[in-house]
Amino acid sequence: GSWPAEADFTGSIVAGMAGAYRATSQSAYKTSAERGGDYILWSAQGNYFGDEAFALTRLSQTAADPNSNTWRTAVGDFYAAVKADYPGSTQEYINGFFGTEPSTAVFYVANHVVAAYYVNAADKEIWRQGLVGWLSRVDDSSQFPVMALGVATWALAQTGPLDDSLITPSGEGAPYWIGKMLKDLPNLLLSHQVAAGQAGAGSFYWQFNHVVGDMNNCTEDAVFATLGLLAASELYADPNVDSAVDAARPVLLAGITAEGKVWERLSQEGALYYAYAGEMLQVLAALPIPGDINGDGRVDLADFEIVISQWGASGCTDPAWCAGADINKDGKVDSADLQIILDSMKDY
DSSP: OOOOOOOHHHHHHHHHHHHHHHOOOOOHHHHHHHHHHHHHHHHHHOOOHHHHHHHHHHHHSSSSSTSSSHHHHHHHHHHHHHHHSSHHHHHHHHHTTBBBHHHHHHHHHHHHHHHHHHHTOTTHHHHHHHHHHHTTTTTSSSSOHHHHHHHHHHHHHHSSSOOBBBSSTTOOOOGGGOOBGGHHHOOOOOOOBBOEEEEEESSBOOOSSSOOOOOOOHHHHHHHHHHHHHHHHSSSSOOOHHHHHHHHHHHHHHBOOSSSSSSEETEEEEEEEEEHHHHHHHHHSSSTTOTTTOOOSSSSSHHHHHHHHHOOOOOTTTTTTTTTOOOOOSSSHHHHHHHHHHHHHHHH
């Protein structure tokens, strides 16, 4: 159930394999994820890293009864134990990340937030507020500032509104966050995406105060920024977010080798780790396939027929977009939408 030299990242890999199973229904992927889950249960002994807890909840989703299974019980027991038995309860457990580099703490707490909400933990709101507190400490002195912004947006958008709440209401956070609200998070992510026509277009800069062309171009930056935008799009329709996700797709795919390994840097530099493949699988399982109008996970004649049935339609608007046939959301169903179908049928 472990991966050689990758034990610290088993949670991310298991979550990715569970996502691959949900996207493809390939039983071998589920078996692999379950073996990794068993390893987490054995090695963690009830005290889970955030990505491990999240991975167990993804396994719970694949169970015969998602509401009652070993994986869900293990996660629920963990958050109950933190609340009841940890000195100072849940808040002190979250505070215990002090000494951890802030963007790394955001990664782990964000995963805890999604897992805590999945099992309806009693202190789930404390976990969510703890994430906001850790995010407010992230700045360009952190190791992965844009990654932290992305993974926090991903978790917060899934577990509550992105509203007018200030990220640092006391004004004691990093200067970057002064005056910024939860509702600003998606646009902040958009501001860190590499623009069209530039090297690495569609990817994301790694620092907040970036200079055009000065990229870390890391897999994790792009994966979690894209996941954050996808989660935000589930809350609020925004064509700019949809366009950003579409631009990120080819960059992400270009970081995968022919053997299925994933580069540390999307510029195809650095190390190759299974952990990055696990994270990549998480975002690929969440990314909509261009042209998959009926949402069945493939682009085929059924999607083609939807476009033809709406051919020539105009005035297409959110949320229906002419039964989904206006794929590029330009207000009409025409040859541009048909070309997306044809291109995807070729690629998939």
